[in-house]
Amino acid sequence: MTMRPSATFDTPAIAEIQRAAREGMYAIRGFGAKRRVPHFDDLLFLGASISRYPLEGYREACGTDVALGTRHAARPLRLDIPVTIAGMSFGALSANAKQALGEGASKVGTSTTTGDGGMTPEERLASDKLVYQYLPSRYGMNPDDLRRADAIEIVVGQGAKPGGGGMLLGQKISERVAAMRDLPAGIDQRSACRHPDWTGPDDLEIKIQELREITDWQIPIYVKVGASRPYYDTALAVKAGADVVVLDGMQGGTAATQEVFIEHVGIPTLAAIPPAVEALQELGMHRSGVQLVVSGGIRTGADVAKAIALGADAVSVGVAALIALGDNSPELAEDYAAMGTAPGAYDAWHEGRDPAGISTQDPELAARLDPEAAAQRVANYLRVVTLEAQTIARACGKSHVHNLEPEDLVALTVESSAMARVPLVGTSWVPGASVDPARRTS
Amino acid sequence: MSTIETTAGTLNLDDLGLRGVNRTLQQAAAGEGFSLANPNGLHAIAAGLRAEVAVDVLGHAGYYCAGMNQRATVRVHGNAGVGLAENMMSGRVDVLGSAGQAAGATARGGLLVIHGDAAARCAISLKGAHVVVRGSVGHASAFMAQTGRLVVLGDAGPGLGDSIYETRVYVRGTVGELGADCVEKPMRDEHLDELAALLADAGVTDVSASDFRRYGSARQLYHWQHPDGAEDR
Numbered sequence: 001m002t003m004r005p006s007a008t009f010d011t012p013a014i015a016e017i018q019r020a021a022r023e024g025m026y027a028i029r030g031f032g033a034k035r036r037v038p039h040f041d042d043l044l045f046l047g048a049s050i051s052r053y054p055l056e057g058y059r060e061a062c063g064t065d066v067a068l069g070t071r072h073a074a075r076p077l078r079l080d081i082p083v084t085i086a087g088m089s090f091g092a093l094s095a096n097a098k099q100a101l102g103e104g105a106s107k108v109g110t111s112t113t114t115g116d117g118g119m120t121p122e123e124r125l126a127s128d129k130l131v132y133q134y135l136p137s138r139y140g141m142n143p144d145d146l147r148r149a150d151a152i153e154i155v156v157g158q159g160a161k162p163g164g165g166g167m168l169l170g171q172k173i174s175e176r177v178a179a180m181r182d183l184p185a186g187i188d189q190r191s192a193c194r195h196p197d198w199t200g201p202d203d204l205e206i207k208i209q210e211l212r213e214i215t216d217w218q219i220p221i222y223v224k225v226g227a228s229r230p231y232y233d234t235a236l237a238v239k240a241g242a243d244v245v246v247l248d249g250m251q252g253g254t255a256a257t258q259e260v261f262i263e264h265v266g267i268p269t270l271a272a273i274p275p276a277v278e279a280l281q282e283l284g285m286h287r288s289g290v291q292l293v294v295s296g297g298i299r300t301g302a303d304v305a306k307a308i309a310l311g312a313d314a315v316s317v318g319v320a321a322l323i324a325l326g327d328n329s330p331e332l333a334e335d336y337a338a339m340g341t342a343p344g345a346y347d348a349w350h351e352g353r354d355p356a357g358i359s360t361q362d363p364e365l366a367a368r369l370d371p372e373a374a375a376q377r378v379a380n381y382l383r384v385v386t387l388e389a390q391t392i393a394r395a396c397g398k399s400h401v402h403n404l405e406p407e408d409l410v411a412l413t414v415e416s417s418a419m420a421r422v423p424l425v426g427t428s429w430v431p432g433a434s435v436d437p438a439r440r441t442s
Numbered sequence: 443m444s445t446i447e448t449t450a451g452t453l454n455l456d457d458l459g460l461r462g463v464n465r466t467l468q469q470a471a472a473g474e475g476f477s478l479a480n481p482n483g484l485h486a487i488a489a490g491l492r493a494e495v496a497v498d499v500l501g502h503a504g505y506y507c508a509g510m511n512q513r514a515t516v517r518v519h520g521n522a523g524v525g526l527a528e529n530m531m532s533g534r535v536d537v538l539g540s541a542g543q544a545a546g547a548t549a550r551g552g553l554l555v556i557h558g559d560a561a562a563r564c565a566i567s568l569k570g571a572h573v574v575v576r577g578s579v580g581h582a583s584a585f586m587a588q589t590g591r592l593v594v595l596g597d598a599g600p601g602l603g604d605s606i607y608e609t610r611v612y613v614r615g616t617v618g619e620l621g622a623d624c625v626e627k628p629m630r631d632e633h634l635d636e637l638a639a640l641l642a643d644a645g646v647t648d649v650s651a652s653d654f655r656r657y658g659s660a661r662q663l664y665h666w667q668h669p670d671g672a673e674d675r
Contacts, residue, residue, distance in 0.1 A: 028666070138548040138567060141529050143490060143510040169666060182550065182569040182588045183607060187664040190605070192586060196566040197525035197544040203505070206485045210506040210525075213464050214490030 016259075027259040028167065030349025030359065032160050032251045032297065032319055037268040039251070039297055040306040042416030043409050044425060047395040055394035062390045063400035066314045068291045069151060069220020069243040072212070076243075077129055077151050077220055079314065080109025081386040082401060083304055085378075086248075086295050086318035087133045087153060087224070089115025091168055091177045091189075092255035092349070093322075094366035095122055096374070097358045100325055102126030103371065104378025108386070113153060113316070116166055116191050118180050119145040126375075131222065134211070136165065137191035139181040147215055151244075153222040154207070156195075156233075159252030159296040162226030162266045166191030167256045172352040174361040204240040222246050227272035227296065228265075234279040238290050246316070247276050249296025253319040255359060256350030269296035269307075271419040277311030286311065287402065301388020308389070309404035310420060317382075324381035325374045326356045455487070456480040464488065470495045472513075483523065488516050491533070505542075508535045511552060527554045530571055543580070546573040549590070555644045562599065565592040568609050574644035582621065584611050584657075593640055595649055603657050607664075611657040612637050614649060625660045 005011070019027065048054035055062060069076040085105050090098050092115060103126045105112040111129035118140020124130055132149030134141070146152065157163060168177075168189040178185035198207045208221050223237040224246035237245045249269025254262060273294055280286035294312040298304060299320050307315045326332075330343045335355030339348065349359035357369035393401045396408045410425040411417035417424040418431035453463045453476055463478060464486070470476070472494040481487055485504035488497050491514035499507065502520035511530040518526075521539035530549040537545075540558030547563070549571030556564075556573070562580035565573045568587035578596030585601070587609035597615035604621025610633070611624075620626075629652075637651040 025666075138529060138569070141548060141550075143492075143512060143529070143531065146510075167666065170664075184664075187607075188666040190586070190663075192567065196547040196563065196585075197506070197528045203524070206505045207525075210486040210489050210509050213460065213486045214510055216465070216468070217461070 028169075028256050028350055029259055029262070029347045030253065030255050030257075031262075031347035032253045033263050033266075034347075035263055037250065038270050038413065038416040038419055039268060040270060040303045042270070042412045043306050043420055043422065044412060045302075045305070045309075045392055045396055045408055046410060048397045052397045054397050055399060057391060057394050060394060061399060062394050063402070064386055064390060066291070066402070068222075068293070068314065070291070071220075071243045071285075071289050072217065072241065073151075073220040073243055074216075074218045075150075075220075077111060077131070079111060079129065081382060082308060082312075082314040082389070083298075083382050083385055084110050084131075084293065084314055084316040085112035085321050086252070086316040087113035087115045087131070087155065088318055088322075089117040089168075089255070090120045090123065091115070091117040091172060091181070091361070092359060094357055094360055094369065095120060096366050096369045096371045097322075097325055098123045099126045100369065100371040100374035101321060101378060102130070103375035104321075104324075104382065105129070107375065107379035108382045110382065111150065114149075116168075117177065118142060119148070120180075124148060133224075135191065136193060136195045137181075138196065139183075139189075139191070143214055146211070149215075149219060151220040151222060152211055152215070153224050153246060154204070154211075154242075155224045157193075157226035157228075157248075158224070158254065159226045159248030159250050159266050159269070160254035161257045161261045162228040163193060164257060164261055164265070165193035166254075167350070169256060169350050169352065172350075172361045177361060201236040201240050204236075208241045220244055222293070224248060226250075226252075227267045227269065230267075230272040231275035231279045234276040234292075235283065238280070238283050238285055242290060244291045244293060245276065245280075246293045246295065247272055249294070251297030252295050253322070268419070269294060269298075270310075270416060272296075273307065273310040273312060274419070274421045280311070287313065298385075301385040301390075302392060304385050304389040305392040305401065305404055306409065308401050309408050310406060310422075313402065317385075320381070321378055322358055324378045325358050326369060326377065327354070327358050329356060332356055451475055452477045452479050454479045455482065455484060460484055460486065464490065467491055467495060467497060467514075481518075481520070485523070488514070491516070494533075502539070507537075511535060521558070526556075527552075527571075530554060540577065541575075545575075546571060546592075549573070553643055559596065565590070565609070568592065572640055572643070574640060574646065576646065578615065581618070584609055584624075585621065587611075591636070591640060593637065593644070593654070595646070603659070605663060606657075606659045608659065610636075612640075612651075612654040613657065614654045617655075617657070620657065623660050623663045624657055627656045627658050629654070629656050 106128040113131040131151045135155045170186045220243040222244040223242040225233040227249045250266035291313040295316040354360040409422040475496040477498045481501040483504045489509035499518040504523040506525040508516040508527045518537045524542040526545040527535040528547040530552045532551040541560045543561045544563045546554045548567045550569040556575045559577035564579040564583040566585045568590040570590045574593040581599035582601040584603045588607040594613045600618030601621040603624030
């Protein structure tokens with residue numbers, strides 16, 4: 001008899017039905033979308049040749065600095081590299097992990113970001129440049145911390161769950177985490193999915209004005225959205241007065257969200273960038289007034305360069321930063337095996353049993369992470385992706401990574417060509433484009 | 443409308459603009475007092491104050507009046523818009539008229555007294571402050587409220603205390619359909635004492651704590667794996 005597995009009811013689908021039938025509750029996990037979606041891997045750079053000439057690959061100057069918040073803030077955030085650390089909470093992560101992210105980012109002249117739950121003193125001390133997230137839950141929200149921040153990021157949503165709030169399971173709600181969030185210890189803490197005191201773009205404009213009044217118009221105000229309707233969300237954020245738009249695609253990570261949400265809500269990072277850039281261009285703000293920070297599945301310098309070529313001013317990394325810290329390390333294979341998983345597949349960040357000491361509040365587990373060594377790994381990683389992006393930029397003849405442009409790119413697939421709005425490789429065809437690609441100038 | 447005397451040092455919003463007025467208030471030393479003329483519904487009036495200053499807003503205020511207040515005493519001699527005293531940390535805010543939506547949202551300390559009514563979502567995500575409303579509150583008040591107290595002398599709209607945590611809600615009038623996981627709880631002596639003290643702090647002398655009923659969390663949504671999903675809501 002021939003074995004014939006179903007393409008529709010494949011092994012993971014069958015396993016999930018069986019799990020649901022057994023446990024009676026939907027699955028929650030960390031990490032971002034794991035399904036294959038069109039991504040930066042589907043794009044290629046056109047290196048210089050006769051029609052373009054390259055810069056010397058190892059020596060010629062190729063700038064990587066970026067200023068975020070030049071529109072309204074007296075003190076824009078000036079970063080040495082166009083790669084930042086995304087918002088992740090103390091609570092979801094251990095204090096050691098947050099400290100290591102701050103120190104790692106500081107070593108290479110970039111920023112890190114707080115998360116749901118407020119700012120810790122260790123994190124502020126460790127981070128030369130710290131972005132303070134202003135979230136719907138307002139856990140730990142403190143105007144003194146707001147004024148201590150180098151920028152404010154109003155979080156509307158995140159790529160893993162646009163339209164969703166958060167969840168921090170009770171085992172991670174230690175006494176310290178609970179006290180910061182004004183909650184009883186040990187309960188499963190929910191974060192609201194919408195802000196308590198504003199509901200639409202007109203309100204957001206007033207909220208931004210309040211935050212500027214409280215911080216004396218000194219620091220930039222970002223607006224972060226999960227990628228779903230990036231053209232409209234970008235335009236509305238700009239209209240509301242944002243200095244920076246942070247756009248997080250569906251591959252962006254989460255500490256704990258329903259699996260069905262992670263995999264089925266939101267759009268891929270690749271598809272989100274061009275509409276956001278289009279909105280900025282139409283408003284005369286692209287590369288001149290409002291900066292665009294892109295996140296969601298950034299792994300390598302090639303990803304950094306491709307995001308920037310499509311129009312981002314900078315990118316931010318979350319999952320990759322955790323991996324650099326030590327998450328999913330092969331050295332933890334035995335620990336992972338004991339938990340029924342393996343290096344490369346561990347995503348139970350919500351459970352608080354992280355053998356790497358990163359996504360936990362267990363003191364013994366957290367002590368496994370040496371913050372200094374972890375900070376160095378983060379700094380190394382950030383340095384490498386920056387060098388890689390420079391390498392590509394030089395090959396395309398660019399003296400600054402921001403000089404990369406869509407014209408430097410082609411797409412390997414019809415889908416990615418349509419999404420990225422760059423020609424299918426070997427053709428002049430951009431599916432869906434109303435303008436002849438040969439005449440594209442940006 | 444007001445029987446409260448205004449304090450010295452009038453700042454005219456028409457002349458100084460919002461930034462000029464807020465900067466003066468934010469830099470003022472403890473003990474100073476100001477009256478703000480011509481508020482005209484401007485937003486973020488007296489937001490981000492940090493010192494023990496007294497501010498009288500001589501008219502109606504827009505959104506986020508006294509937002510994130512620390513230590514200051516702010517009195518609005520009129521109505522206030524959305525997000526009054528949002529995320530207040532300490533101090534006291536009085537609105538002698540009525541307040542818009544989300545009054546006292548996420549406030550972590552201090553006392554907010556609304557002498558008229560408050561619209562929907564009053565004390566939403568409250569985090570430790572005390573809110574006293576002489577009139578009624580709209581729907582979904584004390585939504586996801588965590589700690590602190592909401593006292594309502596009038597009526598409360600539907601959805602009161604939806605997904606509430608440890609905030610205690612005291613209501614003297616009628617209450618619409620309660621929100622998810624919010625239940626009426628017995629008024630014990632400790633609650634009567636607490637409420638009497640709150641009423642006294644707010645300057646409310648014409649009602650008795652024994653006229654109120656208490657509402658709080660059934661604590662059935664505290665753990666994710668409890669069958670707390672849509673079927674229960």
